[in-house]
Amino acid sequence: MRSGDRGRGQGGRPRQRAGRRASRGGVGNRRSGPPAPLSVPALAGRTVLVAGLFPAKVRDHAAVMAALTAELEGRGAVVAGSFVQRRGVSAGGVRAMGLPYSATTVLGSGKLRELAAARAATAASAVIFAGELTYRQRSRLTDALGCPVLGRADLPATATPE
Numbered sequence: 001m002r003s004g005d006r007g008r009g010q011g012g013r014p015r016q017r018a019g020r021r022a023s024r025g026g027v028g029n030r031r032s033g034p035p036a037p038l039s040v041p042a043l044a045g046r047t048v049l050v051a052g053l054f055p056a057k058v059r060d061h062a063a064v065m066a067a068l069t070a071e072l073e074g075r076g077a078v079v080a081g082s083f084v085q086r087r088g089v090s091a092g093g094v095r096a097m098g099l100p101y102s103a104t105t106v107l108g109s110g111k112l113r114e115l116a117a118a119r120a121a122t123a124a125s126a127v128i129f130a131g132e133l134t135y136r137q138r139s140r141l142t143d144a145l146g147c148p149v150l151g152r153a154d155l156p157a158t159a160t161p162e
Helices: 061-074 091-095 109-122 135-145
Strands: 047-055 078-087 126-129 149-151
Touching: 047 061, 047 109, 061 078, 078 109, 109 135, 135 149
Parallel strands: 047 078, 047 126, 126 149
Antiparallel strands: none
């Protein structure tokens, strides 16, 4: 055996480690493909809640939330409430600025409970976030809140008049 042949199987190919599958796709693979396409509920006539996570450096968070609210109302939605999670505003928040609240739910646990209570009280049919959400975040928030959760980028483009 030559020194360069260590870890090589028959034919000079790298050996497969014990317990690992040779191919990524196949029987027993956890993911069976890309995430299912996002179904965006029609917003016209629906009650929705608006939420956003903003770092302390973003000074105009109220303007961002107001613009999203206006956009949703322009689409015919009824905005029942607005929730803002700030990061780095207090002395404790500044020290924790580099730490995520939650990679899966975006918000802190207290703000998530507050949002869930408001959703139950208003019977909101969707929650729209001011920022973008990953597939996993949308999924976890949908499970936690019991309604579809979308990021602003998930909203379909509005038709422009010709």
